[in-house]
Amino acid sequence: MSTADNQPSRWHQAFRAITTGNGLIAVLSVVLALIAGSILIAVTDDGVRAAAGYFFARPGDTFVAIWEAASGAYVALFQGAIYNTNASTFAAGIKPLTESLKFATPLIAAGLGVGLAFRAGLFNIGGQGQMLMAAAAAGYVGAYMDLPVGLHLVVAIVAGVIAGGLWAGIAGLLKAKTGAHEVILTIMLNNIAFYLLAWMLATQGILQAPGSSNPKTAAMADTARLPQLLGSGFGLHAGVILAIVAVIFTWWLLERSSLGYRLRAVGENPDAARTAGINVGRSYVTVMLIAGGLVGIAGVTQVLGTVPTGFGGDIDAGMGFDAITVALLGRSTPIGILFAGLLFGAFKAGGFWMQAAEQVPNEVVLVVQSLIVLFIAAPPLVRAVFGLPQADGRRKNKKQKKSRSKKEVSA
Template sequence: MLHQIATGNAIISVLAVLLALIVGAIMIAFTDENVQKASVYFFARPGDTVVAVWQSVSGAYTALFQGSVYNFNRDTFAAGIRPLTETLTFATPLIAGGLGVGLAFRVGMFNIGGRGQMLIAASVAGWIGFGFDLPWGLHMLVALVGGLLGGALWAGIAGLLKARTGAHEVIVTIMLNYVAFYLVSWMLRTPGLLQAPGSSNPKTPAMKETAIFPALLGPQYNLHFGFILVVGATVLVWWILSRSSLGFKFRAVGENPNAARVAGINVKSMYVYAMLIAGALLGLAGVSQVLGTVTTGFTAGIDAGIGFDAITVALLGRSTPWGIFVAGILFGAFKAGGFSMQAAEGVPVEIVLVVQSLIVLFIAAPPLVRTIFRLPDPSRAAKRPRPIVTKEVKAK
């Protein structure tokens, strides 16, 4: 059992995060002014440098924890738990986007079009959110469904082109990102489409109250109904991949499309279905930005880099639904706590981005992680000796 744990993928992800935090601690120490001053007379009084390093690193990571999980300096529990709600709010679109990228991974497709799919979904949901007068509940539902359909159809273009023409989904989705960005930018500058009436700024009007996701814990917190939708989406993707016949076909195509084709699976249809579902999940990320976070109107930067961060979340989560869920919360904590770390300790917020990048680097190089921590190589696992089967011959 210990050998299986040491050679599994989960331990690699955990150790990749640990290594990234260690490298981040080294960078924090090198950029701290007190450490730099103490290092000048290191050989005379080395203890001062050690203390300065400890204070800078522990202070930074304590601020990261208090800005993302719980702030012990607050007077009440309700105020102290606010950082955790911010983490979940940041994690909501990351989880949805990671699910979309991870599901495509399981089918053997690399969906880099998260930005374009989010922009189209946000535009459709936002247009319905500010342009129509509908009852509360129905308005939000129509805007949500419209955004999901927008993201699904935009991703479906890449799936259809791959199925019918063999076009590589990486190239197609990258190009569709540019098409979506400039299309939305043009609509934001065109009166009568997405631009707010009477305004010259490329920004939409505010969303109507009937279309906004309700707050889960009251108006003092930013956590909204989108998080519940993301939890439901995680359960749905888990059920599709693990319990449905469609998920079995997805996994078969992802493992070996030629063998799946021989087994009677329509591989081309699986590509289209996978991209439609993946686009809808990334569309959920875009809708949560418009109806849950940026309700005062949005610009062409509404995606906020989430479409690319979702790739990192999917990689860290090993393309499994619950792994992506945990990875999304971790990266949401980095986003929420990074600003607190910068404000409290003066640590550049770019160090958090470096830590995120290092996590991807270490996950992409499992042999490096195994070498550093001296983990056994799964390819060299001892095999059980095969039993010798002898055939008895009856004497005549």
């Protein structure tokens, strides 16, 4: 096999650049998205539009209105996501932070599953299906099985993780055996999981609550619920501990284990990894099993922590796709995904508060999240906006050429 054959393709190089690029670009992408969000907030604000009607007579009023609209929205975002400065007690003030952690928990777990697959060169966009299957398995154990205290919760968690892993493993196995593209496979598996769960929720004796005609499960047994960490007045549950353990495990797997080394080698260059004796097909199956299990934790925490009273077909709440954004922003590293999940959890918690306090459409937060992905996928644009040197050092080369030309002229 020639050296040229061992080189990764142009598309593979682009994929690697997007998913594992410079962390500074991720931070600057968030800054640009927030700036763009400020523009959208100003456009949708009634006070700004009213001031713009007499802009040429008193232009200062328009700029003041823009500042008040944008700053008021982001202050509300902070108060709804981190700390409510208007609260009368510390417990009430810190509650928004606990809500952000609650929203971040499934995003971190699902983001780890997507990011781990990225590191092995696979684009796992099947988070929705993996979450749904994990929720179905954990929900069945939690609602319809009678087990001792302690064991019940453990069995429900393990069942959900295994179900998510096996569902993702289907895509890994077909990828390894047939060469089918994992994007197509995971999209199809998402649809299958969605309709399979809908059937189970509408069928007595499987997931539908006994005596009910609604497509919803019965409430989870008390012995299968994730404990509330701060009491019944807060929504934060022990799922956040599972997410942190998942972060530690994924970091150890990628950075300290021989399996992680093989997976990273396959992600960097599958042809070279195959030449070095690594079984690429087996690596694809293995990484998808583990990635699906990590995404399964997200489904488990939703079922046993967030909605223990029973769930319907919308249990994933779009987080299977949000996990892709989290993985991209976190540059597919466990620590990066942890902070990206916390950021998006804060967006979710603060977005509702911003909408209620400042009448800012919640869709603006969704636009900001989408813009983050857009800027992350276009590092040259971010570098150009902030005047940073390009990855190939072109700005430096231009300066060197200018200095050489000056020397030649002086000579």
